[in-house]
Amino acid sequence: MRYISKLILPTLLLILLHPSTSLAMLCQGNGGSFTLPRGLAVGADLEDGTIVWESEPLSRKVSCRADAFDPGGLGDQIPISIYVNPKSHKIDGGIEVGMRFGGKIYTRTGEKIPTGVQTEMVCGIDGKPGMCGRHANFTLDFSLVVLKRGVFPPSGMATQVGTYTVFTVDRDTSLSARQLFIPTIYNLQLVRSSACTPTLSLVPDHITFPMVHARDAQRGKVASAVDFNLEISRTCSKDIFSSEAKFTPVTAIDAAGMLVPDDNPSVGISLVRPDHRTTAPLNKWFSLHSGSYREVVRVPFRADLLWRENRPQIGPFSAGVIVEVTHF
Template structure:
């Protein structure tokens, strides 16, 4: 009986120790929840492949404060949990999945062990007393995206999900998520029921495929001075009369973006490239969604653009330069 008694006591101690590992995380130190609205309709071609990004939010940067909220806690890291209230990933139905862009990478719950990501925030433990004095505050930079979870499925029409509100992520410790109200910060997406299937997709063609500014005279370099402008066009084609529009999202490759609108080549920072939509010369942003094609039933739409090259410095860097931007397209 003595051995059994010791075993039972050990088991109880292990259970109690496991429960003592817990973190509290709040936005701005006090806020336990926030909401991001999807306030636009999103059209989806049923021919799109699995893992196609259907919508992407703006970039967000929030201040998070975490602390170990129970005495007796051991050391642990902060974890970023995706879909914290949907363990089976069934609430949105078979066609949708919410993902997060974190630390330069698109992350989906179905691709992560435990549907979580370890953040580089570590606590050394709080053996006794109040743990709030060891709280850590850090920035969290991210954007959301909605991904197609199913393969192409011809014939589907109508809403992709009837769920309007969906908890997207929660911060917590290694031992799992605390589901007590107001215990840990939860970000909620609202408006997923604005997504619907349409009967055909669009294809894009860019002419010319490469914008070539040719040779440039480095004499007289002056910051903000326009060097050259080259026109190009993007044509959208679709095979049906479904009424929808197209939004686009330009992401830099081998380049950085300054002021949100200027693409700077990595191999020559003395020049910058800006894009304008004609004929109104509307500036086109990078890393932010913009309207490419207005909603209509037109099967062919041609948009004219202008690529503008300008100096960023008073001293030219001699040699070749190149920069690329990929384009993500979202149906509206």
């Protein structure tokens, strides 16, 4: 009996040890680092699930490869998934952090989201025809989000975590020890509770351009301009505050920072900050105002209608944007 046990034991050890060195996946790429506005304030009156901050839409290249030989056979494909909050960062209350992918928002720690991507067999690695391995190169489209959720702790701060890894990308069955694609948010420890949320008004509530003549069209020339204001009202608190805003097109496309109506691509609309002599970006947060005690802050804008063609399409058109504001 003693002789048989000496033969069986090493065999068992080999079987147990082999998977631990054969199933590793290495995914890498520039996930990006994102810094929240310093002292981002979340109104206690907001409904749970309200987005209080979201990054611009992101598109990142990801490269994955199997780290070692897989006993399943090199021809087998390995599905690749997203894992939310892979480092299990703790949030005490008031907010939750996650990512938007495929039109949905995911925030649950450890949640696994299929990307729909699988590895493929690639040969000729390092110029050697016999060197083969599983690889996947793809582009991941996503954004990072912070949402209102629950009640802030008595300290008014949601977490002590300053550096928050939002998600990572790995093989379908497990998380590797090495995670090199890690989109990260900074300043989360500075997010604080606020008594109330400012209200936003667009004055006027919609913009109508006067009639222009197509015969005057000249590519790049301003055909007409209309002034409007964004007004931020916060009557429930007299504390100093600043704010950021974001314009997101809904019935138009973003063409190099210009709104182009879906129903007439021969014209474009630029949203201009006349006080700064700059054009407000689209799909990106920008500073709206800083350091004000006033109950109502009025920020001037101008909508410039530009010709995009010398022979434009004749007829009415419409373009819309969603305006979001966050305060701190």
